[in-house]
Amino acid sequence: MTNDASNLAICARGLVRRFGDLTAVAGIDLDVRRGMIFAVLGPNGAGKTTLLRMLATLTAADDGTATVMGHDIAAAPQKVRASIAMTGQFASLDEDLTGRDNLMMLARLWGFRGRAARIRADELLAAFELSGAARKQVKDYSGGMRRRLDIAASLVVTPGVLFLDEPTTGLDPSARKGVWHLIRQLAESGVTILLTTQYLEEADQLAERIAVIDHGRKIAEGTSRELKAATGSGVLHVSLADQSQLEAAAELLAARLGSAVQRSPEGAELSVPAGNAADANAAIAALIAAGVSVADFRLGAPSLDEVFFALTGQPATSETPQNPEEAAAS
Amino acid sequence: MSDITAAPAEPLRKDRAALGGAPGIAALRHIAPPAPPGPMSNALVFGWRAILKFRHVPEQLFDLVMTPIMFTLLFTFVFGGALAGSPGEYLQFFLPGILVQTVVFNSVYSGMGLSTDFQKGLFDRFRTLPIWSLAPFAGLMVGDLLRHLIAGGIILGIGLILGYRPEAGVIGTLLAFAMLLSIGFGMGWVFIVLGLLVRTPMTVMTLGFTILFPVTFASNIMVDPATMPGWLRSFVEVNPISLMATALRGLMSGTASLSQIGLALIGPVVLTLVMAPLVLWLYRRR
Numbered sequence: 001m002t003n004d005a006s007n008l009a010i011c012a013r014g015l016v017r018r019f020g021d022l023t024a025v026a027g028i029d030l031d032v033r034r035g036m037i038f039a040v041l042g043p044n045g046a047g048k049t050t051l052l053r054m055l056a057t058l059t060a061a062d063d064g065t066a067t068v069m070g071h072d073i074a075a076a077p078q079k080v081r082a083s084i085a086m087t088g089q090f091a092s093l094d095e096d097l098t099g100r101d102n103l104m105m106l107a108r109l110w111g112f113r114g115r116a117a118r119i120r121a122d123e124l125l126a127a128f129e130l131s132g133a134a135r136k137q138v139k140d141y142s143g144g145m146r147r148r149l150d151i152a153a154s155l156v157v158t159p160g161v162l163f164l165d166e167p168t169t170g171l172d173p174s175a176r177k178g179v180w181h182l183i184r185q186l187a188e189s190g191v192t193i194l195l196t197t198q199y200l201e202e203a204d205q206l207a208e209r210i211a212v213i214d215h216g217r218k219i220a221e222g223t224s225r226e227l228k229a230a231t232g233s234g235v236l237h238v239s240l241a242d243q244s245q246l247e248a249a250a251e252l253l254a255a256r257l258g259s260a261v262q263r264s265p266e267g268a269e270l271s272v273p274a275g276n277a278a279d280a281n282a283a284i285a286a287l288i289a290a291g292v293s294v295a296d297f298r299l300g301a302p303s304l305d306e307v308f309f310a311l312t313g314q315p316a317t318s319e320t321p322q323n324p325e326e327a328a329a330s
Numbered sequence: 331m332s333d334i335t336a337a338p339a340e341p342l343r344k345d346r347a348a349l350g351g352a353p354g355i356a357a358l359r360h361i362a363p364p365a366p367p368g369p370m371s372n373a374l375v376f377g378w379r380a381i382l383k384f385r386h387v388p389e390q391l392f393d394l395v396m397t398p399i400m401f402t403l404l405f406t407f408v409f410g411g412a413l414a415g416s417p418g419e420y421l422q423f424f425l426p427g428i429l430v431q432t433v434v435f436n437s438v439y440s441g442m443g444l445s446t447d448f449q450k451g452l453f454d455r456f457r458t459l460p461i462w463s464l465a466p467f468a469g470l471m472v473g474d475l476l477r478h479l480i481a482g483g484i485i486l487g488i489g490l491i492l493g494y495r496p497e498a499g500v501i502g503t504l505l506a507f508a509m510l511l512s513i514g515f516g517m518g519w520v521f522i523v524l525g526l527l528v529r530t531p532m533t534v535m536t537l538g539f540t541i542l543f544p545v546t547f548a549s550n551i552m553v554d555p556a557t558m559p560g561w562l563r564s565f566v567e568v569n570p571i572s573l574m575a576t577a578l579r580g581l582m583s584g585t586a587s588l589s590q591i592g593l594a595l596i597g598p599v600v601l602t603l604v605m606a607p608l609v610l611w612l613y614r615r616r
Contacts, residue, residue, distance in 0.1 A: 056458050082363055082460040092455035094379065094447075096386050101379075108375040109461050111364040120361065127358045137386060153455065158360045189360070 376469015516598025
C-alpha cells in the first residue's frame with residue numbers, strides 16, 4: 001500500500017508545540033490512511049491531546065507541517081475545519097440547552113436552514129438513541145448520554161476525519177463498549193478516525209494502527225500485532241508464593257533475560273520479555289535454584305501494557321484520573 | 331435496504347442492544363456540508379442560542395434585576411429623603427443613573443458566560459467549525475443587548491410604579507434606551523476580554539465587580555458630586571460612568587445637549603475600537 005497524498009487522511013511531518021519551557025510535542029510524523037481507525041496511545045502528559053489539537057486547527061504548531069484531507073493546517077485552516085469534526089475530552093455541549101437544541105445550533109452553524117436543521121437534529125438523536133431525552137437539558141444527561149450526544153454533534157455533517165480525544169475516559173464499562181461499537185460503525189461507514197487513548201485495551205480493540213507517544217515523541221508505530229512482536233516472541237509471567245522475595249526474583253530475572261522486569265501493582269507478580277521458551281525455562285530453573293518459591297508461571301504473547309513497558313521502561317498508567325481536582329469532584 | 335429482509339432483524343437488534351450500542355448509526359445518512367452560511371447567519375445562530383438560554387434558565391433574569399431593584403428601593407426610601415428632600419424627588423434623579431449601573435453591572439455576566447463556555451470546552455467545538463471566527467462574540471452581544479433591554483425595562487417599570495415620570499415622554503425614553511444599549515455594547519467588550527483572559531467564571535465576576543464598584547460609586551449615579559472633596563469631584567466629573575448617567579438623565583427629562591450625548595458616547599466608542607481588535611487577537615492566540 002503506497003501512502004501517497006491522495007489516500008492519506010492525515011499527513012504530518014515534524015510537528016512541534018511548546019508551552020513555555022515545556023515541549024509538549026517534540027517533532028511527530030504521522031501518516032493516517034483514509035477510512036482507518038488510528039489510535040494515539042500514551043500516558044497522561046505524553047502530548048496526545050496537543051497533537052490532536054494541532055491537527056484539528058485548535059492549537060498552532062510551532063514547527064512542522066501537516067495536511068488533513070489534503071488541506072494544510074496552517075495555510076487553509078478553514079478548509080480543514082470543513083472536513084473534520086472533533087469530540088474533545090470533556091463534553092463540548094451547552095449544558096443549559098436541550099440535546100435537540102445543541103444539535104440544531106450546530107446544524108444551523110453548518111448552514112442547514114429552518115426545517116432542515118431540525119430534521120438533521122432528529123435523525124442524529126434517533127440514531128444515537130437519544131430521542132427520548134431530546135427535550136431534556138444536557139445537564140440532566142448521564143455520562144454515557146453526554147458522550148453519545150457529543151459524538152452525534154460531530155456528525156451533523158459527515159466528517160472526513162473525526163478526532164476523538166479519549167472517547168471513553170470516565171465512562172462505565174457498558175457505556176465504554178457502546179462507544180466502541182459506535183466508533184467501529186463509523187469507521188465502517190468510511191469516516192477516518194484518529195483517537196487518543198491511555199487505555200491499552202482500547203487501542204488494541206479498535207485501532208488498525210497504533211502510534212505510541214511518550215514525552216512528545218512517537219516511540220513506536222504499527223499494528224497491534226507488530227507492536228507486540230517488537231517486544232520479542234513472548235513474555236514470561238511469574239507469580240510468587242512469597243511476596244517478600246519479589247525484589248530478589250526481579251533482579252535475577254532481569255540478569256538472566258537481559259530485559260527490564262515489570263512488577264504488577266497487586267504485588268507478587270512479575271513479567272519480563274523472554275526471547276524464547278528455552279530462555280524462559282532456564283530463567284525459571286534459575287529462580288527455583290535460588291530458593292524463590294514460584295507459585296505459577298506462564299509464557300504468553302505480550303499485552304500492549306507490556307509492549308508499552310518494553311518501549312518506555314515505565315508502566316502505562318491507565319486507570320488513574322487525570323488530575324486530583326477531577327478525582328475530588330467525582 | 332437490508333431492513334427489508336425481515337428475518338435477521340429481530341435477533342440482530344437484540345444483539346446490538348446487548349452490546350449497549352446505538353443501532354441507528356449504520357442507518358445514518360452521509361451528509362455533505364450545505365452551502366456555507368454567511369457571517370451574519372452564523373452570528374444570528376449564536377444570538378438564537380442566547381435567547382434559548384433565557385427560556386431554559388429564566389432564573390438568570392433574577393440575578394440581573396435583583397441588585398438594581400434593591401438599590402432602587404433602598405436608595406429611594408432610605409437615603410432619598412436625606413439626599414434630595416423627598417423619596418419622590420430622589421427617584422427622579424436616581425432612576426436614570428441606576429439604569430446605567432444595571433447595564434454596566436450586567437456586562438459582567440457576559441464575561442462570566444464566555445469564561446464558562448471556554449471552561450466547558452464549548453469553544454473548542456465552535457473553533458473546529460468552518461464559521462466566521464467572531465460569530466460567537468457577535469452572538470454574545472445580541473444576547474447581552476437583549477438582557478439589557480429586559481433588565482432596563484423591568485427597572486423602568488418599577489420606577490414608574492414608584493412614581494418616576496420621564497419628562498421627555500416616550501421618545502426621550504426610547505432614545506435613553508438606545509443610549510443604554512450603546513453603553514452596554516461598549517462595556518461588553520471589556521468583559522469579553524476578561525472572559526478570554528481569566529480561567530474561571532467566579533474570578534471574572536470578582537474581578538469585574540472589583541473594577542465596577544469604585545467606578546460606579548465614584549460617579550454621579552447616586553449623589554450630586556457637589557458635596558464631594560475636590561480631588562474626588564474632579565475624578566467624578568470625568569468618570570465616563572458620570573458622563574453616561576448625565577446624558578441619560580438629560581434624555582429622559584428632555585434637557586440633553588448634543589455635547590452631553592457626545593461625551594457619554596466617548597467611552598463606548600473608545601472601548602469598542604480598542605477592545606474589539608484585542609478580543610480578536612486574544613481569541614486567535616488562545
